[in-house]
Amino acid sequence: MLARTGFVARQRFLAPLSRQRNTSTSPSDHHDHHHIEEDTTVYPKEGKSAIRLDYARFATPAWRRFFVLSIIIGAAYQFAPEPSEEAFVTRWLAMYTTTSEKWLDMNVRHTVLSKEVAEGVNLLTTATRPPINRMRFPQMMDNASPFNVQVGLNADTRDFVAKTEHEV
Numbered sequence: 001m002l003a004r005t006g007f008v009a010r011q012r013f014l015a016p017l018s019r020q021r022n023t024s025t026s027p028s029d030h031h032d033h034h035h036i037e038e039d040t041t042v043y044p045k046e047g048k049s050a051i052r053l054d055y056a057r058f059a060t061p062a063w064r065r066f067f068v069l070s071i072i073i074g075a076a077y078q079f080a081p082e083p084s085e086e087a088f089v090t091r092w093l094a095m096y097t098t099t100s101e102k103w104l105d106m107n108v109r110h111t112v113l114s115k116e117v118a119e120g121v122n123l124l125t126t127a128t129r130p131p132i133n134r135m136r137f138p139q140m141m142d143n144a145s146p147f148n149v150q151v152g153l154n155a156d157t158r159d160f161v162a163k164t165e166h167e168v
Contacts, residue, residue: 134165135162138162138163138164139162141157141160141162
């Protein structure tokens with residue numbers, strides 16, 4: 001039964017293909033058609049219009065900018081002052097620039113301030129706390145008899161102040 005349904009499905013699929021006609025087998029295609037290609041080349045016109053085409057080529061924005069820029073550069077070169085003259089722009093720049101003496105003063109002041117800051121940083125980075133000898137029972141320093149001390153073992157304790165942990 002399955003083989004039979006497969007055969008029927010194959011016939012249904014192939015049936016439209018057999019009914020189709022290719023264009024090459026069409027009965028109306030047997031007569032010859034000679035197609036002549038038309039010349040679509042556009043040739044430039046002669047005479048006054050040729051001059052107009054050249055003008056159109058040089059009237060593009062790029063060429064226009066080039067000509068305007070070359071005129072401006074030529075005028076600037078023609079009317080520029082001599083190197084020995086002091087031009088307006090040179091005087092104007094000199095008026096708004098800082099003199100070399102002022103720069104030297106500012107640099108010296110900056111160097112002095114930088115040295116002071118460096119010395120302060122050096123002082124803070126190399127600083128150490130004074131050494132502290134912590135004793136568990138500082139009252140033991142007062143227990144010794146002043147008469148039972150051998151020669152050379154006497155410690156000067158006049159400036160000694162004992163502090164507790166809470167006082168430090």
